Every structure is written in C-alpha cells, then in structure tokens.
Amino acid sequence: MRKMALAGVLLVIPIVVLLWVPHYAKVEPKLFGFPFFFWYQFLWVFICSALTWTAYKLTLSARGKTTHKVGEDR
Amino acid sequence: MTPQLSVMAADTGGINGVALAVLIALFLLVTVAGFMASRFKRAESLESLDEWGLGGRSFGTWITWFLLGGDLYTAYTFVAVPAAMFATGAVAGFFAVPYTIILYPIIFIFMARLWSVSHRHGYVTTADFVRGRYDDRVLSLAVAVTGFVATMPYIALQLVGIQAVLEVAGLGGGDNIVAKDAPLFIAFALLAAYTYSSGLRAPAVIAFVKDILIYVVIIVAIIYLPGKVGGWEAIFGAAQDKMDANNVAAAEAGLPQSSSFVPGSGAFWAYATLALGSAMALFMYPHSITASLSSNSRNTVRRNAALLPAYSFVLGLLALLGWVAIAAGTTPIGLDGEPNAQLVIPQLFEDMFPAWFTGVAFAAIAIGALVPAAIMSIAAANTFSRNIYKEWLKKDATPAQEAKVSKLMSLLVKAFALVFVLTLDKQNAINFQLLGGIWMMQTFPVIVFSLFTRWFHRYALLVGWAAGMVYGTIEAYQVVNPVTGKHFGGSLALIPGIERMGYIAITAFVINVVLAVVLTAILNAMKVSNGKDETIPFDYFADADDPRVQKDLAEHSTHDKEYGDPDDIPGNAPAR
Numbered sequence: 081m082r083k084m085a086l087a088g089v090l091l092v093i094p095i096v097v098l099l100w101v102p103h104y105a106k107v108e109p110k111l112f113g114f115p116f117f118f119w120y121q122f123l124w125v126f127i128c129s130a131l132t133w134t135a136y137k138l139t140l141s142a143r144g145k146t147t148h149k150v151g152e153d154r
Numbered sequence: 155m156t157p158q159l160s161v162m163a164a165d166t167g168g169i170n171g172v173a174l175a176v177l178i179a180l181f182l183l184v185t186v187a188g189f190m191a192s193r194f195k196r197a198e199s200l201e202s203l204d205e206w207g208l209g210g211r212s213f214g215t216w217i218t219w220f221l222l223g224g225d226l227y228t229a230y231t232f233v234a235v236p237a238a239m240f241a242t243g244a245v246a247g248f249f250a251v252p253y254t255i256i257l258y259p260i261i262f263i264f265m266a267r268l269w270s271v272s273h274r275h276g277y278v279t280t281a282d283f284v285r286g287r288y289d290d291r292v293l294s295l296a297v298a299v300t301g302f303v304a305t306m307p308y309i310a311l312q313l314v315g316i317q318a319v320l321e322v323a324g325l326g327g328g329d330n331i332v333a334k335d336a337p338l339f340i341a342f343a344l345l346a347a348y349t350y351s352s353g354l355r356a357p358a359v360i361a362f363v364k365d366i367l368i369y370v371v372i373i374v375a376i377i378y379l380p381g382k383v384g385g386w387e388a389i390f391g392a393a394q395d396k397m398d399a400n401n402v403a404a405a406e407a408g409l410p411q412s413s414s415f416v417p418g419s420g421a422f423w424a425y426a427t428l429a430l431g432s433a434m435a436l437f438m439y440p441h442s443i444t445a446s447l448s449s450n451s452r453n454t455v456r457r458n459a460a461l462l463p464a465y466s467f468v469l470g471l472l473a474l475l476g477w478v479a480i481a482a483g484t485t486p487i488g489l490d491g492e493p494n495a496q497l498v499i500p501q502l503f504e505d506m507f508p509a510w511f512t513g514v515a516f517a518a519i520a521i522g523a524l525v526p527a528a529i530m531s532i533a534a535a536n537t538f539s540r541n542i543y544k545e546w547l548k549k550d551a552t553p554a555q556e557a558k559v560s561k562l563m564s565l566l567v568k569a570f571a572l573v574f575v576l577t578l579d580k581q582n583a584i585n586f587q588l589l590g591g592i593w594m595m596q597t598f599p600v601i602v603f604s605l606f607t608r609w610f611h612r613y614a615l616l617v618g619w620a621a622g623m624v625y626g627t628i629e630a631y632q633v634v635n636p637v638t639g640k641h642f643g644g645s646l647a648l649i650p651g652i653e654r655m656g657y658i659a660i661t662a663f664v665i666n667v668v669l670a671v672v673l674t675a676i677l678n679a680m681k682v683s684n685g686k687d688e689t690i691p692f693d694y695f696a697d698a699d700d701p702r703v704q705k706d707l708a709e710h711s712t713h714d715k716e717y718g719d720p721d722d723i724p725g726n727a728p729a730r
Binding site: 098114 | 244248251255258259260262263385387390416418419422426429430459460461463464467474
C-alpha cells in the first residue's frame with residue numbers, strides 16, 4: 081500500500097508543478113538562447129516521463145501484495 | 155489538442171510540382187497500406203465491434219504508442235499550435251506543452267481501471283461502462299451523445315489541416331467548386347473506403363508512416379531552420395518584438411492585449427486552466443478511449459503513459475516553429491489573397507525547404523490528418539451503434555449487426571464532416587471544436603469518479619453534467635471575438651470569485667462537481683435507488699492473461715447474463 085501511495089505522489093508532482101505557473105513564467109535564466117519559460121517546460125517532459133515510469137514500476141511490484149493477484153482463480 | 159485561435163482565410167502562388175508529386179506518392183503508399191491493414195494481426199472475421207472497432211483488443215506497447223500518438227497529436231494540432239504561437243504567442247499556443255505533460259499522470263491513474271473493467275465486460279465505449287455501472291440508460295445516453303457530438307467538429311478540423319497543406323501546395327484554387335474541392339474529396343473518399351474495410355487496423359498501420367514522417371520533419375526543421383534565420387536568440391527576439399507590437403496596436407485600437415511572449419501575471423490562470431482542462435477532457439473523447447481500449451493489457455496503457463511524452467516534446471518544438479516563422483518573415487496568404495495564420499507552418503516549409511522535402515513535410519501533415527480522422531469516425535460510429543442503436547433502437551442486435559451499423563455510421567460521420575467544412579465557414583468547425591472540449595470535460599465525473607466509487611448518485615451525476623453543459627455553452631456563447639464581433643469567439647472567460655480569465659470548461663466542471671456532491675448527499679440520505687451495478691471490485695484489476703477472466707469471457711459469449719461475482723459481495727451481481 082505504501083508503494084501505491086508513493087506512486088500516487090510521483091504522479092501528482094508534475095501536475096502541481098506545471099499548474100503553478102508563476103514560478104516558471106519568466107525569461108531569465110536563459111539556456112542556449114531559450115527563455116527559462118520554454119526550456120523549463122521541455123525539461124519537465126523528461127522529468128514527468130521518468131516519474132510516470134517509476135510509478136509504473138512501483139504499481140507492478142505492489143500488485144503482488146494486493147488481494148487481486150494476476151492469474152488468481154477465485 | 156486545440157489551441158485557442160481565430161482563423162482567417164487562405165494563397166501562395168503557383169503549384170509546387172515536386173512537392174505535390176512527393177505528397178501524392180506518399181499518400182498513395184498509405185492508401186495501399188490502409189487497404190492491406192485488414193490482414194494485420196488477422197482475425198477470423200471483422201464482423202464485430204471488438205474486431206472492426208477495437209482491432210481485436212490486440213495491440214501491444216509499440217503499436218499502441220504509434221496509434222495513440224497518431225490519434226492524439228492530430229494534423230490540426232500541427233497546423234494550429236504553431237499558428238497560435240505565430241499569431242498571439244505563448245498563452246494561446248504553448249499551453250499545449252504542459253497540457254500534454256500532465257495528461258499522462260492523469261490517464262495513468264484511471265485508464266488501467268477502465269481498461270480492466272472494459273475487458274471483462276466487453277465494453278467498447280465509456281457509455282457502455284456507465285450503463286453497466288449504474289444500469290441507467292439516460293446517464294449512458296448523456297455520455298454517448300456528448301462524445302458523439304463533440305467528435306464531429308473534430309473530424310471536420312482534420313480536413314482543415316489537409317486543406318491548409320493543399321492550399322500552400324497550390325491546389326484548391328480557382329472558382330470551379332468541383333475542381334476546388336476535388337483533392338480533399340478524393341482523399342476523404344479513400345480514407346472512408348479503407349476505414350470501412352479494415353476498421354481500426356487501418357489507422358494503426360498508417361500511424362507508423364505518419365509518426366515517423368512527423369518525427370523526421372520536425373527534427374530536421376528544428377535543426378536546420380534556426381541557423382538560417384539567425385539562431386534562437388534572434389527567433390525569441392523577433393517573437394518578443396511581434397507580441398509587444400501586437401499589444402501596443404491592440405491597446406491603441408481599444409482591444410484587449412491578448413498577445414504574449416511569456417505569460418504575464420494576468421494570464422497565469424488562463425495558462426494553467428487551459429492545460430488542466432484540456433488534459434482532463436482529452437481522454438473523455440471517444441477516439442482516445444477507442445485507441446486505449448484496443449491495447450492488449452492494462453499495463454500497455456501505463457507503459458505508454460511514460461513513453462508518449464516523446465510526442466509532447468516534438469509538439470513543443472513544433473510550437474516554436476511558429477516563432478521561427480516570425481523570424482523568417484513568413485507571410486501566410488491564402489488562395490483568396492487574405493492573410494491566414496493557419497497556413498504559417500506549410501508556408502514556412504515551402505519557403506525554406508527544398509521542394510522534395512517540402513513534399514515530405516506536407517505528406518506528414520496530410521497523413522497526420524488521416525489517422526485521427528479514421529479513429530474518430532470509428533469511435534463516433536461505435537458510440538452510435540452501441541449506445542444509441544442497440545440501446546434504444548434495436549435491443550436484440552447481434553454483434554454482426556452492430557459492426558454493420560458502425561461501419562455505415564463511420565461513412566456517414568465522415569460525409570457529414572466533409573459537408574461541414576465545404577459548405578460552412580471554417581471558423582464554425584473551430585468554434586464547435588472549442589465548445590466540444592468544454593462539453594467533454596463535463597463527462598469526467600460520470601466516467602472517472604465512477605471508476606473509483608459508487609458513492610456518487612446517478613441522478614446527481616446527470617444533473618451535474620446537464621448544469622455543466624448549459625453553463626459551459628452559455629459562457630462560450632458570450633465570448634465575442636473583438637475583431638469579427640461573432641459569438642463563440644474563444645474558450646476563456648472570467649472565473650467567478652477569482653476574477654481572472656480562465657478556461658470555461660474548468661468553471662463548468664466545478665459547478666458540475668459541486669452539484670453532483672450536494673445532490674448525491676441528499677439522494678443517498680433519502681435512500682433513492684442508485685441502480686444496479688453489474689461490475690465487481692475485481693473487475694477493475696483484471697488483466698488480459700487472467701484465467702478467471704478468460705473463463706468468464708468465454709462463458710459470457712454464449713449467454714447474456716451478468717458476470718458472476720466470485721466473492722458474492724452484498725449489493726453486487728450475484729455469484730453464478
């Protein structure tokens with residue numbers, strides 16, 4: 081159950097961060113000519129993907145501990 | 155994926171012969187692939203919705219990745235997102251990036267449950283699920299009609315995407331109405347024919363071609379073009395200058411300053427609510443559900459939630475091409491001589507690329523329209539045959555009859571979309587599509603909340619949905635385009651209580667949920683029946699390789715009784 085809760089937290093992080101617009105709606109610091117606003121959101125594409133993949137792995141390993149097992153004939 | 159944009163009209167001077175030849179060659183290639191697709195993961199018969207409409211629920215991680223990518227990131231997106239960046243900047247255009255990032259954690263949370271319960275009960279649409287969850291035909295019909303109606307203008311917009319390419323390629327000119335629209339007509343007739351014969355397998359195969367072309371074109375464009383216009387510093391500089399100039403001109407004309415380089419404090423709510431609302435609404439659309447349910451296991455969707463952001467990255471790059479066009483001085487002029495921002499990306503490609511590669515880029519966009527148009531028409535048709543035809547018109551329809559109705563309906567919705575685009579102002583399709591997003595969002599509580607709990611009362615959900623629909627429609631009607639003076643001019647309005655501009659869908663959604671909660675509390679206290687639930691907790695975790703599921707599915711195909719509950723939990727379907 082703790083793993084499922086952790087997976088839930090990992091999934092909520094990118095939603096909260098990207099909806100909190102004021103913290104990234106600015107031009108400086110620039111990276112390769114890109115204003116912060118743009119490269120920061122591009123960066124979150126990768127972070128979010130990694131978080132989602134981690135959450136996926138967590139749900140897989142947690143699944144064995146739920147009452148509903150794969151292949152269980154009940 | 156819909157940027158908030160007003161379109162004007164559409165020219166570009168002369169037919170680009172080489173580009174057109176490449177475009178036609180690639181188009182013929184996917185047409186052949188579309189017809190051959192019926193042999194892909196071949197089934198004994200295509201005469202059921204499971205086979206024709208969901209590809210046998212057999213698609214693995216990679217096919218689903220291409221299919222969902224091809225489905226969600228539509229041609230219209232590829233035309234309109236950079237067009238919005240070009241015309242009014244980051245709030246209207248770049249919100250597509252956070253939107254398609256937070257989309258995936260959201261679907262990760264609920265899509266596996268929807269997949270499992272649909273797999274076990276043979277649900278093809280979300281309205282099927284709602285029917286099973288509450289045994290309520292009216293609530294199910296509400297979900298079905300919302301999805302069907304909202305999908306129609308979306309299909310029409312795919313045509314707008316093809317038209318943009320054809321216009322820049324120099325086709326579609328002249329006063330002869332037949333010659334003018336013939337290319338579009340032929341393209342859609344071919345699409346309709348192979349969708350009819352191959353079902354969902356057609357877009358699944360074509361999606362490979364489409365997605366590879368899109369990746370190649372955008373990666374080449376993003377590496378090659380900035381150097382030709384002076385680098386990213388120059389591009390962002392030119393964009394900032396244009397947006398500032400836009401706002402100065404708007405202020406002088408007494409219009410709202412709606413252009414933005416980076417969102418200012420007044421636009422934070424708009425940016426966030428557009429991203430959140432669009433993300434929550436997207437997977438309520440029938441075409442998203444169809445592509446998700448065609449996957450072969452509940453984990454396929456979850457793996458894809460981590461892999462699909464690759465498309466979001468490409469979409470972000472594409473959005474920036476709208477600003478590359480500003481630095482390049484692209485002037486998109488339609489065949490009628492009027493400026494048309496929608497043409498900016500095809501025009502940029504034609505100006506900057508060698509003719510043969512322009513053809514490849516045009517093909518990427520045109521083929522990019524075919525995949526979502528096919529899936530949308532299949533999804534709308536499935537919704538019609540399952541939740542309207544079988545539920546209300548012919549209760550004893552066989553799977554073969556369902557598939558037949560679905561196939562005919564897929565032709566009809568495409569014909570409708572064609573008529574819509576050819577006879578009405580394109581702006582209507584765009585307005586209706588914006589409205590469609592607001593509507594789809596109102597089915598979120600019925601579908602997603604019900605996947606997790608039966609606490610909500612079916613009548614409360616219905617009233618909440620109706621209130622959200624009415625509020626959303628009225629608010630959207632009241633948005634007047636300051637230039638043309640027409641209604642349905644956008645999807646932003648003041649959020650009551652916050653007094654900032656925000657996405658109307660979110661405000662309507664809040665009203666929807668508050669009503670649903672309050673009425674549920676009252677109806678539950680009054681002990682009004684909440685219908686009979688044919689699903690059991692186990693259904694929401696069931697996976698494809700589960701022998702218990704296999705056994706139930708096999709038994710279920712020979713009778714029409716409910717699925718038995720192995721636990722015999724009180725209130726659930728009885729054990730058999």
